[in-house]
Amino acid sequence: MQSGNDMKAHGATYDGFIGLLKWSVPLVGIVAFVVVLIIA
Numbered sequence: 001m002q003s004g005n006d007m008k009a010h011g012a013t014y015d016g017f018i019g020l021l022k023w024s025v026p027l028v029g030i031v032a033f034v035v036v037l038i039i040a
Helices: 007-039
Strands: none
Touching: none
16 A cells, blocks of 8 residues: 655646646647638
């Protein structure tokens, strides 16, 4: 069983994930919007 002493690593991983999500969700939305405009 793990000791749970890796909270710093967990925080860094979580911050990286949230940062990536913050930029990727709007980017995917913009790409989807452009694709819809091209199809329409």
